[in-house]
Structure formats: C-alpha cells, structure tokens
Amino acid sequence: MNFLSDPRWAEALGHLPDYLGNHVRVSITALALGLLVSLPLAIIARHRPVLRGALLGLASIVQTVPGLALLALFYPLLLALAALSLSWFGTGFSAFGFLPAVLALALYSMLPVLRNTITGLQGVEPAILEASQGVGMTPRQSLFSVELPLALPVMMAGIRTAAVWVIGTATLSTPIGQTSLGNYIFAGLQTQNWVFVLFGCLAAAVLALAVDQLLALIESGLRHRSRLRTALGGIGIAALVAATLVPAAIRAQGGYIVGAKTFTEQYVLSALIAQRLDAASLPATTREGLGSSVIFEALAANDIDVYVDYSGTLWANQFQRTDIRPREVLLAELKTLLAKRNITLLGELGFENAYALVMPRRRAEQLGIRSIADLASRAPTMSIAGDYEFFSRPEWTALRKAYGLSFRGQRQMQPDFMYAAVASGEVDVIAGYTSDGLIAKYDLVALTDNRRAIPPYDAIMLLAPKRADDDRLRKALAPLLGRIDIATMREANLRASGNDATSSPAAEAQWLWEKVRKK
Amino acid sequence: MPAAPLIAYKNVAKTFDSGRVVAVDGVSLDVAEGEFLAIVGGSGSGKTTLLRLANRLIEADSGTIAVEGEDVSSVDPILLRRRIGYVFQSGGLFPHLTVAGNVGITPKLLGTPPTEISARVDELLDLVRLDRSQYRDRLPHELSGGQRQRVGVARALAAKPRIVLMDEPFGALDPLTRDALSDDFRELHRKLGLTTVMITHDMTEAILLADRIAVMRGGRLLAQGTPKELSESGDAYVGELLRTPRRQAERLGALLPREISA
Numbered sequence: 162m163n164f165l166s167d168p169r170w171a172e173a174l175g176h177l178p179d180y181l182g183n184h185v186r187v188s189i190t191a192l193a194l195g196l197l198v199s200l201p202l203a204i205i206a207r208h209r210p211v212l213r214g215a216l217l218g219l220a221s222i223v224q225t226v227p228g229l230a231l232l233a234l235f236y237p238l239l240l241a242l243a244a245l246s247l248s249w250f251g252t253g254f255s256a257f258g259f260l261p262a263v264l265a266l267a268l269y270s271m272l273p274v275l276r277n278t279i280t281g282l283q284g285v286e287p288a289i290l291e292a293s294q295g296v297g298m299t300p301r302q303s304l305f306s307v308e309l310p311l312a313l314p315v316m317m318a319g320i321r322t323a324a325v326w327v328i329g330t331a332t333l334s335t336p337i338g339q340t341s342l343g344n345y346i347f348a349g350l351q352t353q354n355w356v357f358v359l360f361g362c363l364a365a366a367v368l369a370l371a372v373d374q375l376l377a378l379i380e381s382g383l384r385h386r387s388r389l390r391t392a393l394g395g396i397g398i399a400a401l402v403a404a405t406l407v408p409a410a411i412r413a414q415g416g417y418i419v420g421a422k423t424f425t426e427q428y429v430l431s432a433l434i435a436q437r438l439d440a441a442s443l444p445a446t447t448r449e450g451l452g453s454s455v456i457f458e459a460l461a462a463n464d465i466d467v468y469v470d471y472s473g474t475l476w477a478n479q480f481q482r483t484d485i486r487p488r489e490v491l492l493a494e495l496k497t498l499l500a501k502r503n504i505t506l507l508g509e510l511g512f513e514n515a516y517a518l519v520m521p522r523r524r525a526e527q528l529g530i531r532s533i534a535d536l537a538s539r540a541p542t543m544s545i546a547g548d549y550e551f552f553s554r555p556e557w558t559a560l561r562k563a564y565g566l567s568f569r570g571q572r573q574m575q576p577d578f579m580y581a582a583v584a585s586g587e588v589d590v591i592a593g594y595t596s597d598g599l600i601a602k603y604d605l606v607a608l609t610d611n612r613r614a615i616p617p618y619d620a621i622m623l624l625a626p627k628r629a630d631d632d633r634l635r636k637a638l639a640p641l642l643g644r645i646d647i648a649t650m651r652e653a654n655l656r657a658s659g660n661d662a663t664s665s666p667a668a669e670a671q672w673l674w675e676k677v678r679k680k
Numbered sequence: 681m682p683a684a685p686l687i688a689y690k691n692v693a694k695t696f697d698s699g700r701v702v703a704v705d706g707v708s709l710d711v712a713e714g715e716f717l718a719i720v721g722g723s724g725s726g727k728t729t730l731l732r733l734a735n736r737l738i739e740a741d742s743g744t745i746a747v748e749g750e751d752v753s754s755v756d757p758i759l760l761r762r763r764i765g766y767v768f769q770s771g772g773l774f775p776h777l778t779v780a781g782n783v784g785i786t787p788k789l790l791g792t793p794p795t796e797i798s799a800r801v802d803e804l805l806d807l808v809r810l811d812r813s814q815y816r817d818r819l820p821h822e823l824s825g826g827q828r829q830r831v832g833v834a835r836a837l838a839a840k841p842r843i844v845l846m847d848e849p850f851g852a853l854d855p856l857t858r859d860a861l862s863d864d865f866r867e868l869h870r871k872l873g874l875t876t877v878m879i880t881h882d883m884t885e886a887i888l889l890a891d892r893i894a895v896m897r898g899g900r901l902l903a904q905g906t907p908k909e910l911s912e913s914g915d916a917y918v919g920e921l922l923r924t925p926r927r928q929a930e931r932l933g934a935l936l937p938r939e940i941s942a
Contacts, residue, residue: 292772294737296786296835297762310776 169356172665173345181364182405183340188331188368189402191263192324195270203278204304213279220272228330231269235261236337236455243462257455257464258338258448262331269330270323277319281312310383317380321373328369332361335450336423338459342368347450352425352666353577353658371401416444417634420456420468424576425658425666426514426596426650430469430620432670434638441637453550454478461502463627467634470623471514473616475499477555485559488617495621503626507635508642512596512650515618516556517607518545519593521584525606532609536590537564543589544570546579551592556615563614577658580605596620596647598655620645644677684749685710686843686875687734692743694729703729705899706743713842716869716876718886720921721896727879730896731845734877735764747843762786765836765844765874770852771828773820779805779831780816786839804834809864826857833865837872844869846878850885862889884925895921 206213223231239256246254254260285308293303309316332343345361348354375397382390417438421431431447438445448465457479459465472495476482480498496506518533530536536543545568551557552571560566568590574582579591580599593600595607595618622642628634650673657669687710694704704726711717721727732738733745736757745752752760773782783804784797792800805812808830820828829849836844849865850858866889869876880886886893887907894904895918903913911922 288768288770288772289774291737292768292774295735295761295766295768295772297758297789299758302789307774307776 173360180342184342185405187262188328191266192327194267199271199274203275207282224272229333232265235265257459262334262339266327270327273319273322278316281315285311321376324372325369336452418465419447420465421449423450426654428666429657429669432666460625463625466625466628471618473618483555485616505624505629507622510620510645511643512647513618514594514596517595519605519607520590522604522606533564540566540568545590546572546574546588547592548576559614563612596650598651686713687711688746690744692740694741702899707901716891718878718890719894720886725896726899727896735761765841767832767836767846767849769848771832778817783834808834844874844876883921
C-alpha cells in the first residue's frame with residue numbers, strides 16, 4: 162500500500178482538532194502565565210544583583226530537569242496541595258492534566274524570558290538612561306518609553322525561544338493526563354504506528370514554527386512601529402487560539418472518560434470500553450497514555466470514570482503489599498482495600514497480564530530450560546531486559562529471592578522493543594507480559610513460575626467513586642466481564658501492534674467485540 | 681544692586697564612593713540671568729558633577745543650590761528637570777524615536793496636546809536650522825554628528841526653559857561643524873534670552889562663546905570672571921590655561937596669510 166494513501170493519516174487527521182486544541186490551550190496558557198511571572202521579576206531584578214543571580218540560578222536549575230520529570234513531579238505536588246485545600250477550605254481541585262501541565266510548562270518557559278529581559282534591559286546604554294532622566298522622565302516613564310522599547314528585540318528573542326520550548330515540551334504532558342499532540346507520539350510508539358508518531362512530530366513542529374513566526378511578526382511590527390504588522394501577528398495568535406478552542410468547546414462535555422495506560426493492550430481495552438458505552442448511548446472519550454500511578458489517582462479523584470488495571474499492580478504499587486496471596490484471596494482483599502477509597506472493583510475481564518520471564522522457544526529447548534528454577538543456574542552468564550519500572554518493582558525482588566537469580570547484566574527498554582531484542586539475541590531473557598501478542602509472533606516462551614514468586618495479575622475493571630451507583634454504566638460494561646480469555650487478548654494485542662494500516666486500537670477493539678459477543 | 685542670580689551654588693560639596701572620591705569641594709558660584717557661563721577644567725575636575733547638581737541628576741552632600749530663587753532640594757526633581765534644558769555630550773538622543781519624537785519628548789511629558797507639540801517641533805527645527813520636511817521623521821542613526829547635536833539642542837529648548845545646561849555639547853564634532861553650531865547657539869542664547877551653563881575642556885571655545893568663565897580643578901573653583909578678569913588671576917593653572925589659546929592664536933597669525941579667499 163502507498164505510504165501516503167495509508168488510512169491512518171485520515172485517522173490521525175480526525176484526532177487533530179482535539180489534540181491540537183488541547184495542545185494550543187495548554188501551551189498558550191503556560192506561556193502567558195510564564196510571561197506574567199517572568200517579565201515583572203526580570204524588571205524588578207535588573208538593578209538587584211543578588212536577586213538577579215538567585216532567579217537566573219533557579220531558572221537554570223529548572224531547565225536542567227528533564228521535561229518529562231518536571232511534568233511528572235507536578236502531579237504528586239498538586240495532589241498533595243489539592244488534599245490540603247480540601248481539608249482546609251472544603252474545596253479541592255483537579256491535580257490531573259491541565260493544571261500540572263500548565264504549571265510545569267510555565268516554569269520551563271521562565272529561563273529564556275528572564276535571561277533575555279534582564280540582558281536586554283542591561284544592554285541599554287547608560288548615556289541613554291541619563292538622557293531619559295535629563296529630559297524629566299520618571300523611572301516608570303523611562304522604563305516603558307525608553308528601556309523596554311530598546312530591550313524589545315532581545316526580549317522577543319527570549320519569548321520566541323520560550324514559545325518553541327513550551328510547544329515542544331507540551332507533547333510530554335500526555336502521561337499526566339493532558340491531551341496534547343504527544344498523544345500521537347505515545348500511542349504511535351506503543352502500537353508501532355509510525356504514521357501517528359510522524360504526524361505528531363510534524364504537527365508539533367508546524368505549530369511551533371507558526372507561533373514563532375507570528376511572534377516574529379509582532380516583534381517586527383513593534384520595532385518598526387508598524388501597527389499593521391503588530392495587529393496581523395496578534396490576530397494570527399488570536400485566530401490560532403480561537404480555531405483550536407472552538408471544536409473543544411462544541412464537543413459535548415460531561416461524557417464518560419475512559420483511561421488508558423501506556424501500552425497496546427490498554428489502548429485496545431479503552432477503545433473497547435468507549436465503544437460499548439457509545440453503543441449504550443453513553444457518550445465516552447478516551448484519555449490515553451497515562452502513567453501507572455497517575456491513572457489510579459485520577460480515577461480516585463473522579464477525573465476519569467473507568468479503566469482497566471491489574472490486581473498485582475494495585476496490590477504491590479498502590480497498596481505497597483509485598484506478601485504473595487492466592488488469586489481469589491488477593492482479589493477479595495483488593496476489593497475491600499479499593500472500597501475504602503470508594504473505588505468499585507466491577508469485575509475481572511477473564512485474562513491475566515502478569516510479568517513473566519520470557520526467552521526464545523528454541524534456545525530454551527536447547528538449554529533444557531522450562532521453568533525459572535531451570536534458568537537460575539544459567540543466569541550468571543545471561544543478560545536480562547525489562548520495562549522502565551520492572552527492576553524497581555517488588556516482583557523483581559521476590560523473583561531474585563525465590564530463585565536466587567543473578568544475571569550478568571540488566572537493561573531497561575521500551576516494552577514493544579524488548580521482544581524483538583530477545584528474539585534477535587540482543588539480550589537473553591526479558592521480563593515480558595503474559596498477554597502480549599508478541600510472545601507468539603516471535604516464537605518465544607514464558608517460563609513457569611513454580612514457586613509463585615510473581616503475584617496474579619487479573620485484568621480488572623475499576624469505576625470512579627462518582628460512578629459507583631451508575632447502573633447504566635454497569636449494564637453497558639457487564640458483557641465484557643469474564644469474557645476475554647488470554648488467547649483472544651494476545652491475538653488482539655498482536656494485531657494492534659502490527660505495523661500496518663488496519664491495526665488501529667479502535668479497529669482491534671471492534672474485532673475483539675465480535676469475538677466476545679459470540680461467547 | 682544686580683538682580684538675584686538665576687542659579688546660585690553656595691558651599692556645595694559632593695563625594696562619591698562613600699567619601700573616597702571628592703568630586704566637588706566647597707564651591708560657591710552665581711550665574712546671573714541672561715548670562716552665558718562656561719565651566720572649564722580637565723577630566724576629573726568636577727565640572728560635570730557641578731553641572732548635574734543644578735537639575736538634581738546628582739544630589740549634593742552639603743551646601744545649597746538655588747534655581748530661580750528656589751532651593752532645589754525642596755523641588756520635585758522630575759519637575760525641575762522638565763523646566764531646565766539639558767544638552768548631552770554627542771546628543772544623547774533616543775535611538776528608537778524619530779527626530780520629532782526626540783524633540784517633542786519633554787512637552788509630551790508635560791502633557792502638551794499633540795498638535796501643539798507638532799507645531800513646536802517644526803518651530804524648533806527651524807530654530808536649529810534643520811529642514812523640517814527632510815529631517816522630521818528620521819531616526820538618529822540616519823543623521824550626521826552635527827545634525828544630531830542640533831536635534832539635541834532643539835530637544836533641550838522644547839519646553840521653553842529659561843536655563844540651558846550643556847555637557848561638552850560640541851566636543852565630538854569636526855572643527856567646521858563645531859564652529860557653525862556654536863555660532864548658531866550663541867545667537868539662540870541671545871535671541872531667546874537664555875541663561876546658559878556650558879561645560880568644556882577647551883579654553884579657546886570658552887573664551888569665544890562665554891560671557892564669563894569658571895575654572896575648576898580637583899573639585900575646587902580656582903577662578904571665575906570674564907577672560908580679561910581671569911588673565912589678571914595669580915593662579916598658575918589658570919595662567920597656563922589662558923596661555924595656550926594665546927600661543928595658538930599668535931602662531932596661527934604668523935603662519936596664515938591675512939586674507940583667505942572664500
């Protein structure tokens with residue numbers, strides 16, 4: 162099929178009003194907030210060397226924090242503040258999505274604006290400052306009619322840098338729940354949809370360039386005292402904001418929001434849930450690519466309505482339990498624990514997505530390895546790869562303790578790349594997921610865990626506190642409970658991660674539903 | 681009994697760097713209405729500080745300065761500066777404003793209506809002999825040094841001040857431009873009845889332009905008076921300063937033929 166006639170371009174285009182609208186909204190708000198704080202600070206600090214040093218130092222430190230980490234840090238910070246506000250003033254606020262993204266991005270925009278404003282103001286010749294005093298200007302008049310106009314080119318260069326940074330970094334706000342052009346990139350990476358990745362990158366780049374050029378137009382207008390250019394630039398920015406806000410405003414608010422974490426299976430399941438709700442005339446949208454703990458807290462705070470999690474993940478991560486329990490006991494206890502936070506455990510989907518140690522079938526047979534216990538003696542000569550969280554999770558500790566595992570080396574990888582890595586011999590063993598379709602695709606085998614070091618990971622559907630008594634929702638979701646077996650889920654996952662035009666999560670969700678309804 | 685002086689310094693002192701540098705050391709000096717006074721001295725003599733004390737660009741440590749009979753320390757410095765013209769070394773024009781914008785700045789600060797400012801700008805450009813249609817909308821960087829200084833003078837006169845302070849206004853200009861400009865300013869001084877205080881390090885310029893000369897050295901006022909009065913001063917430094925122009929004049933007289941055809 163021709164690359165350009167790939168139907169995924171059309172699908173990507175369909176998401177554009179939503180993704181772009183949210184991206185522009187969060188970027189412009191962050192930039193405006195950043196300017197509102199930075200400009201007065203720079204003006205105050207320009208004659209105060211100590212304050213100036215402190216501000217620039219602080220802004221530089223912020224700049225060295227990777228964008229993703231800065232965004233991620235704001236989520237728990239706001240969560241704590243929201244809880245505090247709730248207990249002190251009786252009203253909380255949502256620590257999910259927009260607010261943490263705006264704050265983190267605003268902070269990120271400060272350095273270029275502060276630095277260039279201070280540099281620009283300091284670059285005004287002393288003779289000119291004397292002249293402004295000499296003709297009888299107040300300090301304020303001197304600032305606004307002489308110093309700022311003369312510093313403007315340097316200041317605008319800083320503002321333009323900040324705008325480009327903010328627009329680029331905003332793509333990373335997807336995992337904390339802010340829809341952005343990053344949704345294309347995160348979803349595309351997970352489902353090997355390179356059309357989406359490319360589309361997201363292009364859209365972000367075009368947006369950044371457009372804003373940069375509009376700001377350049379305003380700058381040239383201000384510099385040459387051309388009202389026309391200033392107005393055109395201003396209208397351009399305003400039009401951009403308006404154009405992206407309109408579709409978002411028109412779209413019905415108050416529908417159900419289905420959450421999804423950052424891997425293929427979650428994209429398919431959230432699409433399936435959204436389709437089922439739509440079919441039951443319950444308008445639903447998905448919020449994808451959310452971090453593992455972000456999504457749980459978002460549900461607890463009613464920011465999303467429903468999502469699929471895994472019993473072992475909640476057990477170990479959210480409730481900090483390290484003891485291993487039999488499947489039924491764990492589920493029952495989990496239900497009680499969740500109920501204490503007013504979260505409804507609606508039921509299991511029917512399959513388990515556990516961590517498993519996975520290696521190529523042929524190699525395992527050659528070495529006579531069938532279980533993790535068999536692997537233990539060979540481990541010192543082998544290397545292992547896992548996802549970004551595996552090696553810091555309790556399961557890894559439990560595995561090493563139970564089997565005395567010790568590998569030659571360990572590496573962290575993007576989950577979808579691990580399977581190819583182990584199949585090609587790049588690494589010897591990976592910590593994969595039992596429901597992953599790639600196990601079958603690459604002819605890999607999951608080693609048995611006889612000592613039950615890894616807890617059960619039943620896929621379970623969770624409802625937000627405010628949806629606890631929503632019978633229409635429960636009824637719409639009921640057909641999915643207990644109906645998805647591991648083989649079906651694996652096949653759906655495999656199909657969805659295929660690098661071809663028909664493998665979108667939505668299409669696979671449709672396929673999955675066809676399978677499930679027949680049961 | 682002469683009229684009260686328009687500017688009166690009385691025992692004025694100013695130090696910088698918390699007392700380490702003495703810029704002005706107990707100076708008393710009167711400038712009469714309509715007078716053209718030149719303050720002459722080398723760099724570091726305190727002449728610029730003395731000038732700036734008059735419109736409070738610099739605040740005195742001790743002593744009093746009276747302008748038009750009022751003690752300047754009791755006057756709002758902003759309002760004081762708006763009613764005293766100030767010509768900066770090499771113009772001090774605002775690079776982002778046109779000639780008209782620069783000339784009209786003080787009237788604008790005083791809240792003069794735009795049409796009145798516009799008319800005043802034209803009047804001033806005529807006064808400093810710049811073609812209004814040609815220069816009105818130019819930016820400072822599009823002007824020659826002499827033209828810039830003419831704009832500087834026009835700006836200083838814009839709010840119709842009685843007093844004009846000039847900080848080495850013609851120092852950076854070529855001799856012909858300098859000659860033309862100083863003649864023109866001397867004429868303006870007379871025509872508008874200004875009281876002018878000009879700083880210069882060039883005794884020849886001071887003698888040719890000013891009614892009276894004050895000589896500064898190391899923050900002190902060494903001597904003051906008409907060129908004739910100064911020549912009778914017993915001070916060695918003042919004598920040295922006066923000898924230079926005379927020597928130059930004599931050598932020029934000997935070297936140049938009497939008549940130079942135009």
